[in-house]
Amino acid sequence: MGELFENLLNDHLGFVVWALVAFVILLVLLGKFAWKPIMAAITERERSIEDALLKAEAAKEEMARLTNENEQLLKQARAERDLILKEARQMKDQIINEAKEAAQAEGARMIEKASIEINNQKAIALASVKEQVASLSIEIAEKVLQKQLENKTQQDALVADLLKEVKIG
Amino acid sequence: MDFSHILNSKKLAFSVILSVFLSVFACKSFAIQSEKAGVEEKNAKEEAFNPTTAILEHIADSHYWHVGGEVSFPLPVILYTDKGIENFSGAAFEHGAKPYQGKYYTYKLVDDKIRVVGANGEVDKETSKKIYDFSITKNVIAMWIAGLLLLIIFLSVASTYKKRTGKAPKGFQSLIEPVILFVRDEIARPNIGYKYSKYMPVLLTIFFFIWINNLLGLIPIFPGGANVTGNILFTFVLATIVLLVVNFSANKYYWKHIFLPDVPLWLYPIMIPVELIGIISRPFALMIRLYANISAGHIIVLSLISLIFIFKSLLIAPVSVAFVLFMDVLELLVAFLQAFIFTMLTALFIGTAVEEHHH
Incomplete structure (x- = not known):
C-alpha cells in the first residue's frame, strides 16, 4: 500500500496540472465562443417560436372576433335592408295610393270641369242655334209674310191668326 | 407439433457455430499441450505473455504512444x-x-x-x-486531441448558429442541437431549476469532454486508444472542479443545512462531520464511478483480445472478435451513459446547493 502512494505527487502532479489546464482552457474557449452563442441562438429561436405561436393564437382570436363582428354587421345590414325595403314598400304603396287619389280627384275635377264646359258650350250652342233659328224663322217669316202679305186680305188674316196665337201663348 | 422453427432459429444456429468453434479450439489446445515440449525451446526466447501486465500497460498512462508492433x-x-x-x-x-x-x-x-x-x-x-x-504523456496528448476536436466541432456549430439566426438547424448543427437540448432539458433544468443557465457552460463542457474522451478511448488505433476517462487522476480533476463549482455556488440554506441542521443539539457532533464528509464523498463517488466504468470496459475488451495470445491460437480470434464487438457496442452506450450520469449528478449537486428553502 505504501508502495502505491510513494512518489504519487512526483509522478502524477504533472498530469493533474495538465488536465486542469486543458479543462479550464476548454471551458473558457467553449464557454465564450461556443456555448454562449449557441445557447443564445437556441433561446432566441425558442423565444421567437413561442412568440410566433402566441401571435398566431392572437391572430386566430382576432380573426374569430372579426368574423363574429362581420356576421353581426351582416345581420344588422340585413335587418336594415329589410327595414328599408319595408319602408320603401310602404312608401311605394302610399305614393301609389296618393297618386291614385290625386288622379281620381283630378279626374273628377276635370270631368266636372268638362261637364261644366260642355254645359256652357251646349248652352252657348243652343243659344246660337236658337238665335239662328229665330233669325231664320224671322227671315222665313219675313219672306213668307212678304209673300203672303202682298195682298191686303192675306195681311188681315195673318194678323188675325197671330192674334189668336198670342192669346194661346 | 411443428418444431421446425427451432431449427430455423438464428440463436440456435449461432450457438451451434459457437460450440463448434469452442470444440475445435479445445482440441487444438490439447494438441498444443502435446506439442508443447517440442516448441518450448523456441518459445523460451520469447517472453511469456502475461495478460495482467499487458492489460495494465495498455490502460495506463505512458511516456510513449504505442502505435503497433x-x-x-x-x-x-x-x-x-x-x-x-x-x-x-x-x-x-x-x-x-x-x-x-x-x-x-x-x-x-x-x-x-x-x-x-x-x-x-x-x-x-x-x-x-x-x-x-510534467511530461506530455499519452493521456495529455489524447486530452488535447479531444479538446481540439471539441473546439473544432463546437466553434463550427456556433458559427452555423450565427449564420442561420432564427432558422431551423441544418446539417451537423441538427446533430448537435438535440444533445445540447438534452443536457439543458433533461439534466440542467430539472435538477437545478430556474437558475440553470448560469451552469450550462460548465455542464456542457463536462458532458462533451467526458463523452468525446470515452469515445476516443474506444478507437483502438492512433488518435484514440488512450484511456483518459479511465484514468483516476483525470476523473479526480473533474470531480475537484465539480466540488469547487458546487461549494462556491452554494447559498446560505445549503451551509445552514450542514452546520445548523434541523436536529436536536446533541446530534450535532455526529451530524456536522457526516455532512462535511458528504461534501467530499459526493464528488469522490463521481471520480470513482467514471474511472471504474471506463477502465472496466477497457480491461474487458483487452482481456478478450488477450485470450488469443493466452491460447496461442488464431482459431479463438473469431470468438474474441465477436465478443469484443459486442463489448464495443456496449461501451458505446456506456460512453454516453457515464458522461450523462456524471453531468446529471453534477447538476443534482449544484441543484441542492442553490435550492431555496422556504421553512
Missing part, C-alpha cells in the same frame, strides 16, 4: 526538479533500457515512471522525491 512515438519529457526544468525527448530512455544523463541528474524509466539514478546505477529514492514529472 514495435512502432511507438516517444513523447516529450518535462521535469520540474529542485535545480530547474529539464526538457528532453522520451526516446532517450529507449523504453527504460537505458538511463539518460540530463542537465542536473541522471534519469531512468522504471515501470514508465521517471526516477533519478545515482552513480552506481541504483534508483536514488531521496533525489527522486525532488523531481516532478
